[in-house]
Amino acid sequence: MRRRPNYLAGLGSLVWLVLVGFPLYVLLISTFRTRSSYSSEGPLSFPEHLTLQNYFDDFSNGFGQDFLNTLIVTVSVVAIVLLVVPPLAYAIVRARGRTISTVFRVFLLGLAIPAQAVIVPMFYVISKAGLYDRLIGVILPTAAFCLPVCTLVLTGAMRDITNELYEAMAMDGASPWRVFWQLVVPLSRGGLSSVVVFSALQAWNGFLFPLILTQSESTKVITLGLYNFQTEHGVDVPGLLSAVVLSMLPIFIVYLFARRALVQGLMGVGGK
Amino acid sequence: MSALSSGSASVRRVRAGRRTGVGVTRPGIVWAVPATVFFLLFALLPLVLVAVLSFTSWDGVGSPAFNGLDNWTKLLHDPVMTQSIWLTLVLTAAGVLVQTPVSILLGVWAAGHQRNRAVLSAVFFVPLLLSATAISVVWRAVLDPNFGVPSQLPWLFGDGNLMGSRSGAIAVLTFVGMWQWTPMHALLYQGGARAIPQVLYQAAAIDGAGKVRQFLHITLPQLRNTMITSVILMLVGGLTTFDTVLILTQGGPGTDTTNSAYYMYQQAFKSFDFGSGSAIALVLVVVATLISLAVVRLSGYDRMRSTSEGL
Numbered sequence: 269m270r271r272r273p274n275y276l277a278g279l280g281s282l283v284w285l286v287l288v289g290f291p292l293y294v295l296l297i298s299t300f301r302t303r304s305s306y307s308s309e310g311p312l313s314f315p316e317h318l319t320l321q322n323y324f325d326d327f328s329n330g331f332g333q334d335f336l337n338t339l340i341v342t343v344s345v346v347a348i349v350l351l352v353v354p355p356l357a358y359a360i361v362r363a364r365g366r367t368i369s370t371v372f373r374v375f376l377l378g379l380a381i382p383a384q385a386v387i388v389p390m391f392y393v394i395s396k397a398g399l400y401d402r403l404i405g406v407i408l409p410t411a412a413f414c415l416p417v418c419t420l421v422l423t424g425a426m427r428d429i430t431n432e433l434y435e436a437m438a439m440d441g442a443s444p445w446r447v448f449w450q451l452v453v454p455l456s457r458g459g460l461s462s463v464v465v466f467s468a469l470q471a472w473n474g475f476l477f478p479l480i481l482t483q484s485e486s487t488k489v490i491t492l493g494l495y496n497f498q499t500e501h502g503v504d505v506p507g508l509l510s511a512v513v514l515s516m517l518p519i520f521i522v523y524l525f526a527r528r529a530l531v532q533g534l535m536g537v538g539g540k
Numbered sequence: 541m542s543a544l545s546s547g548s549a550s551v552r553r554v555r556a557g558r559r560t561g562v563g564v565t566r567p568g569i570v571w572a573v574p575a576t577v578f579f580l581l582f583a584l585l586p587l588v589l590v591a592v593l594s595f596t597s598w599d600g601v602g603s604p605a606f607n608g609l610d611n612w613t614k615l616l617h618d619p620v621m622t623q624s625i626w627l628t629l630v631l632t633a634a635g636v637l638v639q640t641p642v643s644i645l646l647g648v649w650a651a652g653h654q655r656n657r658a659v660l661s662a663v664f665f666v667p668l669l670l671s672a673t674a675i676s677v678v679w680r681a682v683l684d685p686n687f688g689v690p691s692q693l694p695w696l697f698g699d700g701n702l703m704g705s706r707s708g709a710i711a712v713l714t715f716v717g718m719w720q721w722t723p724m725h726a727l728l729y730q731g732g733a734r735a736i737p738q739v740l741y742q743a744a745a746i747d748g749a750g751k752v753r754q755f756l757h758i759t760l761p762q763l764r765n766t767m768i769t770s771v772i773l774m775l776v777g778g779l780t781t782f783d784t785v786l787i788l789t790q791g792g793p794g795t796d797t798t799n800s801a802y803y804m805y806q807q808a809f810k811s812f813d814f815g816s817g818s819a820i821a822l823v824l825v826v827v828a829t830l831i832s833l834a835v836v837r838l839s840g841y842d843r844m845r846s847t848s849e850g851l
Contacts, residue, residue, distance in 0.1 A: 275751075281646060281660060291719075298681070310687075311689055312692050355574065356572045358567055358571055359568075359569060359571035374579070382780035384780045384804065385587075386589075388804075389585075392593065393582075393585065411578075412578060415583070442565055444565055473674075512678055515671070534668055
């Protein structure tokens, strides 16, 4: 027996569609307007003349540099996370003893720490370490704050590997190193892709750490560029919104082609 | 005696993670060291430092100097601090009350078998992909009283200056928070709703229960665990709302939307009073930690994983 459609929830979902679609429409349509048509025709009407000038202007305003910085931050964060989290999760799932369960509990507690709450001492630590206003100073804390969720997701995935497989590997006399590479990593691919999705999204969209820990044009990331753009040229709405579109374009392309994997990744993550 | 010693030797060999022949190979604690050291340095050390810094005065340039309880007594008598705590509570409560019903409805709907579901849900989850910065920037442009949508739809928005009043600004922050976070929570509820056994609905249908009664008496009670997890996530998120406040209202009008996270930022990075900023931050840490201790207790993370199939 199949469940029949739920009309009430269906109606609600249509309302939600409008709520999500409406600002996206205003966003997109505004980027193809000139500044003067935005203020004279208003944001809702379809513009008489479409222009790509806003996008060109963004690039001459340094968007290319911001984009490159964000890309560097994102790739580095994902690399660090992929380097340290799988061995940690492997140890949490397979090692014995009190130490490792304490370690796991520390990471679970880490889920609770909001970045906002440690931003003052983070500024202190990064300044003292001589990393202020350098991309590495953004990369390290961003990666650190990805660790708890990534660890949780990956240990979940690794727990699903059955004991028989470990025993079979042990029969072959495999070392932990070989077990890790030939069994654990291949079989936790799903969890690994969730971890990549989550940490990449965090790094790409990160705002607070760049806001506090950088100040120069040369270390500006996209989100900070949007914020500065708004405070400095608040009236150029089409210019600002086209920068927003550019900032989300890479993620959106990935979303179009890998929606299922992305949503599943986000779901596995389950939190902020 | 010899049997005993050889036994303990093999135990030692298993613990060391070497080949044992019969036992199972296990990794040593060394595997956890890089991540743990990294995490201690860049997440837990700052957490300890925030407590230390809250007893110092520091302008961000020189060295912090201990000043005892000065920051704390100052905050205790600071009307903005008291107001910011109230506002944080109001924003958090409003967030939970608005987001929960919407995300339950959406999640339950998305768990069903509608034909247009795939197409629609492609649009539904777009807010998940956007940065809080982008979301705030877009809504600020959309809601701008002079050039935004309100000027074009006076029948809906009145004089249009939504963020010019305390209640309007709080409503905007709550709305944008809902826009931003509902898809995430809808996903949780979708997973939760998928996991409800169909038998329950079949039995209820045979007993003559309608859709609404089925929803109230089966779906909602069965979603209880998901609801706990979701509400706790909303609470922690609500306590630490920052980006949207910074970009949408700058804490205004006046200090009407200055919540604790924003006040902390203002004290530290605008007034260069890093000691007071740390004290506010410490309050946030303690509250958030208490809440997420509850997350781990009441948990639901394992359940969330196991219900993620079939998206």
